[in-house]
Amino acid sequence: MRAAAVSFNMFISLFPALIFLFTLIPFIPIDGFQLELFKILENVLPASAYELFYETITDTIMQQNTKLLSLSILLMIYFSSNGIMSLIEAFNKTSHNIETRKSLNLRIVALISVIGISLLIMLAISLIVMSNTFILKFFSHHPEILSKGILVTLTGVVKWLIVLVLYFLAISILFYFAPSKKNKFKFISPGAIFATFLQVITVLGFTFYVNNFAQYNKLYGSIGTVIVVMLLIYISSLSLILGFELNASILHGDKTFREKKV
Template sequence: MLEDIYQKFIHWKPIFLIISFSKQLVLPGFDGIPFFDVSLFFFKGIQKGYITQRASSLSFNFFLALFPAIIFFFTLIPYLPISNFQTTLFEILQTFLPTNAFETVKSTISDIITNKRSGLLSVGFIMTLYFATNGVNAIIDAFNQTYHTVESRSWIRQRLISIFLVVILSVLLIISISLITFGSFILKYLVNHSVLKSQLTIYLLLAGKWIVLLAMLFFSVSFLYYFAPAKKKTFRFISAGSTLATFLILIITLGFNYYVANFSKYNALYGSIGTLIIILMWIYFNAIILLIGFELNASISNAKKKGKEIKELKIQ
């Protein structure tokens, strides 16, 4: 009965035309594999890949790494030779944090970012490195599950790969934060001192800043996809999965910001803990997106492999 309904559905003219078109459609980054062939593996992988369970594991590990990272960066601030940086940071925190939450942590943050504590800095660095590499290890395990691959690398090699990826991602994150934090101040300085007079130039510089930030995000995802899994790479560093993940992360972040700003009642219901709930949800959704993008790369690889096997059988 269900088989008859399915056959009638796929032979219904509009659906038949869509399927026929998808069998001829080859998207950029698909290595010459038709969209239809890739989608068969992709949706099967999404259905049977326990995406939400793996995303829960990833989000927990990265949420756990968040607090040591905050402690480390805050204890690093007194050592930065930048005038009025503490004041600027307070203004940024006051903008993002709920009023009650900011007033609660204001004195503690002020003490941390104004007084040098080498001991706390060292402990914060070690804890950040440990929990961050644990988070990357969780990504490695999640990617290996996509290929149903058992980790063949030694514990030391896997940890070194995790440290390498943490360093790369940290550098890209620092560049991104620097652009966000100092880009507007530098642009304002140039405008106030009449260095920049053309509105078109100002708009182009603003657009360029966001293009660079988008590129940082794209390369962060690409590094994870290319170096994290144990299986030998069958896709390029710049891949369709990286492009999809970058686009979806951008959409989900913009959508999440709009939702929190206009509709969310978490802070009203839960107080300052509402901020933590929102952060955890954002991490969780982005973990799902990371896995979806990698699933696309794996689907292209599997479809390509199957196509080669069919060609070899035909030759024989």
């Protein structure tokens, strides 16, 4: 139930957040930024979900629309922070914490989390573009070191390592700063590691299943794409909650052990 509640709010916040992110792209002075972002989305999302976003995304990033950017910022601030606030509520219930922060303070925490995650996404894409450019330029001057096939593999490995590390940092930010009561875990926690790998495995597995076996579009028509997106968000939300629950369980077990020992 907690994952379902988080999924609904995340789904509502998804489109404003994407519009905001893609409206920013023309203002980012890095060649190949939007192309690399498209590649990552195409690799991660099911084909039907990618097609749902593609037209809206391309229309948005073709021009630097200041008015659209301003509207997107306002929408993103409200809806995206709602999504984070629902996640915070789920974390508090998992660890049996009572929310003591005022509504405004909670909104600020959620907003800071959204901004931090957005910056991490842009940093990830920027690092991928720059690392790919560096690798290609370096080995173009030293072709005797690696073959073309190995070079392609190397750039792919570097890209996904960057995505994985920064994705882990985003989850760690949520686990560390979002709950009402700070736990005893450090910034890098077992739950964050577990949630990262669980989310990567389940999302990629679900994407493979949808692309190769599922027939959502044939069964439900155009609404099948929306169902796919909702299921994808639900899986991601469930992975986050399970990761945080692992942290809470470890802390509870450690507390129980110390009490029995005394």
